[in-house]
Amino acid sequence: MAAFLIPWLRMKGIEVMQVYGRNTDKARGLGKYQEIPWTDKLEDLMQDADLYILAVADEAIPGLGSRLHDCRGIVAHTSGAVPLDALSSCPHHGVFYPVQTVGQYPLPRVEDIPVCVEGADEKDTLALKGLAERMSERALILDSKQRLHLHLAAVLVNNFTNHLYARAGALLKREGLPFDLLHPLLLRTAELACRSEAATLQTGPALRGDEATIRRHLTVLRDDPTLEGLYVILTQAIREMAENQA
C-alpha cells in the first residue's frame, strides 16, 4: 500500500516528508527507491507533518496508533474493515481508504479510484476529504459501517470473483484447455455489469432452473467436493435472488 500511495501522492504534488518502517530493509528500500528520508526508528519520526498515513496490516493499526498519541497531525489508516476508533488514542485521526487492489501491474488510472475518508471530527474529515479530492475524481465521506459494507462488497467482486476465475482455470487445465478461451466472456461479464444492474443481467442454468444442465455439471464435479459445494450454493443463491425479485 505504501509503495502504491507514495508515487500517487507525489504525482499530485503532495509532499511526502518521510517513510517509517519497522523493517529496516523495507523502509530503506522504499525510501531509497522514492528518494525520501526514511527511518526504522519511531522516535525519529518527524513531528511537524500534517498527516501520518498508516499503510500497515489491519492488526498493527491500534498498536502503532497508540505509539503516535503525541502527533499533532492527523493519524489515518488505509483499511476498509478497521473502524475509525482503532486510532482513538491519537487526538486527530481518520481513515483514508482507496477502493482498489494494489501491488499488481499495470497500475490502474489513479484518478478513477474511489477514496473513502472519515475523520474524528469535522475538521479532520474535511482535511482528509480535501486530500482525497486532490488525488482522485471520486472522494467521499463514509462512516465506519458504510466502509465495512463497501469493503465486504469489494471482497465479493475482487477476492471471490478472482477465486472463481482460478477454479475455472483449474477445470480447464484438467481437460488440457487454456484459460484464455474465457477471456472474452469474463471481460464482457465485468463490462456489462458496469453498464446495467448485474441482477438484471443474470442468465444461465441456475436462473432458468435447467436441471438437466445442472446435473451434467455436477457429474463433472463428482471428484471435487469443494467446487461442487460452491456450485450448489451459488446455484441456490441465484434462484433465491430471482424469486425475491419476482
Next chain:
Amino acid sequence: MAAFLIPWLRMKGIEVMQVYGRNTDKARGLGKYQEIPWTDKLEDLMQDADLYILAVADEAIPGLGSRLHDCRGIVAHTSGAVPLDALSSCPHHGVFYPVQTVGQYPLPRVEDIPVCVEGADEKDTLALKGLAERMSERALILDSKQRLHLHLAAVLVNNFTNHLYARAGALLKREGLPFDLLHPLLLRTAELACRSEAATLQTGPALRGDEATIRRHLTVLRDDPTLEGLYVILTQAIREMAENQA
C-alpha cells in the same frame, strides 16, 4: 442465439437461406428483421442447405433433431452442455458452440469469440471447423467432455461472477452506496486475470487468514444467511486452494 448468429454469419459472407421457428411471431420477426425467408412449418424447411443450426433451448435439441433425420446437410446445435450424440438421429450432425453470453448490448467483437466445434465424423468436424474459422479468429475442435468442462467454467466466470456482482450491489444499496464505487476494482480484477494466472493473483482476508476481518464481515452478514453461507464456503475454498498450492 439465432438473433446473434444470423448477422454474424452474414457479416462473414455466409448465406442464411431460411429461418424456421415454432413460434410464428418470433420466426416472422426474425425473418422480417433480417430480410430472410422464414417459416413456422417444419415441413417447409429447405432441403438443400449445407447446415442446419439449431439455436434452441437445450431440452428441445433431441426432439427437433429427430424430426430432421432426413436432412442431408449437417444438423448442429449450439449448446455447451449437450453432448454430440443428442443429434445422432441425423446422418450428419455436430456442435457449433460460441463461448460468449448473447443477448446483451453492446455486442462483443465477434472475431474474439472462441467457437468450439465437434462433428459426427471427420468430414462433419472439418466442415464445422471451416465455418468457425471464417467467423472467428479462435476456432477449435473440442469433444463433448471438453466442451462440458468449458461450459461449466463459463458458468463460473459469467453466471456466478455476475451473481457476486449482484450481491455486492445489494449490500451497497443497504447502506445507500452506489455500485459504481466498485467499477474500477471489478474491471481491474477481470483485466488482471487475463494477464496473469488468477490463482497467483489471489489476495484478501481469506488468503491471509485474517480472522478479525472475517469476523467483521460476518457481523454484516448476520441477517443474510444465504450470503453468509456463500461467504463462508468461498473463504474456505480460497484457503483450501492456497494450501494445495503451498
